Amino acid sequence: MSNSDIDIARAAKPLAIKKIGENLDIPWEVLSPFGHSKAKINLDFINSLQDKPNGKLILVTAISPTPAGEGKTTTTVGLGDALNYIGKKAAICLREPSLGPCFGMKGGAAGGGYAQVIPMEDINLHFTGDFHAITSAHNLLAALIDNHIHWGNELHIDARRVTWKRVMDMNDRALRNIVSSLGGAANGYPREDGFDITVASEVMAILCLATSLEDLRKRLGNIIIGVNRQKQPVRARDLQADGAMAALLKDALQPNLVQTLENxxxxxxxxxxxxxxxGCNSVMATKTALKLADYVVTEAGFGADLGAEKFFDIKCRKAKLSPAAAVIVATVRALKMNGGIAFTEVGQENVEAVKKGCANLARHIRNVKSFGVPVVVGINRFNTDTDAELAAIRESAAAYGVEAIVCTHWSDGGKGAEQLAHKVVALAESGASQFAPLYDDSLSLWQKVRTIATQLYGADDIIADKKVRAEFARFEEEGFGHLPVCIAKTQYSFSTDPQLRGAPSGHMVGIRELRLAAGAEFVVVICGDIMTMPGLPRLPAANQIGINAQGQIEGLF
Structure with missing residues (x-):
């Protein structure tokens, strides 16, 4: 197939968003349209659905990926289309793409081939402005902090210990560490500062975990921006920032409705x-979809050691969701990389490398099963895959009691995932799911991290220096020990070393830093060399993006 993703998306015949809403029994008057192809859903309508029964929730996760990704979003879209193709009432729930990857290495996140969501250009770029609202609300709080210090610092904020950075939705390594407020007394008090990418903002996490406008404002007010000179926490509500931040996010809290290529x-x-x-889309969107569809397919970012673990231990725990089944996306090329082959050579047949890399798949299968959720493997087929390589994956999965199904949704749309759809329905309707989070709320923060590292990552233990250990103890003493943990680490390995592929064991997980997200209600545990502000690659995707003579965007993928 020679057509690019953007060519395929541009040739689609979308239905008016009003019709998409009608197909889910959403009245036109509760939709706020953005043009003809996208709309936001009114919160009052969402509240009116609370007494309706929930559909079945299906998670799409993946093995440890290559830098280009393994088609998790594509498979989510393909499976959603396939469920509708076999006569089920299904919807999909995805995250909004960040501009960072769009202009960086990975490209867009609207699916691919004939398994896409549209309008592809809008979704991958500004969409309905949610990310801009999140960026503005986050930076408003940053501005209020510096303004408060400038005008007398009534709260006695310790400017040396302000932990609230600024954000922007772009990869820019030059902004990771900066000094702000230079230029004299009129510009405030100089201090060390920095930027994270918007998708790492606690405001983003809060928007995705909030269940109402009231809950949103409460969580925003709970944000801890640093400490005062007595080392007591200072919150956003102490700066009277929560009201204005909530006002900026009022419309952004409404879920966005669009459609797939198959409408x-x-x-x-x-x-x-x-x-x-x-790594998960919003609770508001997922819960709304569950009230309106019989099957809801959602994805969680990167491999199951990251996205699926956080989906289960943070999102499902907090939102009281119970997934009925999970799909682990695998590709021949990623299994070859996990089997020791360089990414530049994954297009050549190598059955032995696939078999060796299946150790990675096996661990992900074991890990997802450890949450009590039944599993099927969806093989996202590429045109360079051989029958022998695909057979090796099926045999490996079968050894762990799991079926692996070859899918061609990228080239064939929903019809290409028909067999996977039937299997997912069978798993979801079997009642086999006995979902439970990996750890109990009552465990200490240290034990929660250790449980994930030893049981899911194959590590021997976790390590941290005296300063970080003191932070663990301080968060416990301040009453945050009951919160779940959100581990930030490389997506390319079960370890903290991105070069350690496959299914390593016996390694140590080094903890570099802790960040308390008191509004989002979890503790971020930063491991290894992971950065919360990515950098652009040597050849960023932005270099290939432009506008043609007809005013159309080109180069977006």
């Missing part, structure tokens, strides 16, 4: 990364 409903809302944040 099936898609909720796209929120977008935290899974390697540095919790």
């Amino acid at each position: 099936n409903p898609a909720f796209i809302h929120g977008g935290p990364f899974a390697n540095i944040a919790h």
Whole structure:
């Protein structure tokens, strides 16, 4: 197939968003349209659905990926289309793409081939403005902090210990560490500062975990921005910032409705990364979809050690969701990389490397099963895959009691995932799911991290220096020990070393830093060399993006 993703998306025949809403029994008057192809859903309507029964929730996760990704979003879209193709009432729930990857290495996140959500250009770029609202609300708080210090510092904020950085939705390594307020007394008090990417913002996490406008404002007020000179926490509500932040986010809290190429409903809302944040779309969107569809397919970022773990231990725990089944996306090329082959050579047949790399798949299967959720493997087929390589994956999965199904949704749309759809329905309707989070709330923060590292990552233990250990103790003493943990680490390995592929064991997980997200209600545990502000690659995707003579965007993928 020679057509690019953007060519395929541009040739689609979308239905009016009013019709997509009607197919889910959403009245036109509760939709706020953005043009003809996307709309936000009114919160009052969402509240009116609370007494309706929930559909079945299906998670799509993946093995440890290559830098280009393994088609997790594509598979989510393909499976949603396939469920509708076999006569089920299904919807999908995705995260909104960040501009960072769009202009960086990975490209867009609207699916691919004939398994896409549309309008692809809008979704991958500004969409409905949610990320801009999140960026503005976050930076408003940053501005209020510096303004408060400038005008006398009534709260006695210790400027040396302000932990609230600024954010922007772009990869920019030059902004990781800066000094702000230079230029004299009129510009405030100089201090060390820095930027994170918007998808790592606690405001992003709060928007994705909030259940109402009231809950949103409460969580925003709970944000801890640093400490005062007595080392007591200072919150956003102490600065009277929560009201204005909530006002900026009022419309952004409404889930977005769009459609797939096959005119099936898609909720796209929120977008935290899974390697540095919790990696799931919004609770509002997922819960709304569950009230309106019989099957809801959602994805969680990167491999199951990151996205799925956080989906289960943070999102499902907090939102009281119970997934009925999970799909682990595998590709021949990623298994070859996990089997020791360089990414530049994954297009050549190598059955032995696939078999060796299946150790990675096996651990992900074991890990997802440890949450009590039944599993099927969806093989996202590429045109360079051989029958022998695909057979090796099926045999490996079968050894762990799991079926692996070859899918061609990228080239064939929903029909290409028909067999996977039937299997997912069978698992979901079997009642086999006995979902439970990995750890109990009552465990200490240290034990929660250790449980994930030893039981899911194959590590011998976790390590941290005296300063970080003191932070663990301080958070416990301040009453945050009951919170779940959100581990930030490389997506390329079960360890903290991105070069350690496959299924390593016996390693140590080094903890570099802790960040308390008191509003989002989890503790971020930063491990290894992971950065919360990514950098652009040597050849960023931005270099290939432009506008043609017809005013159309080119180069976006």
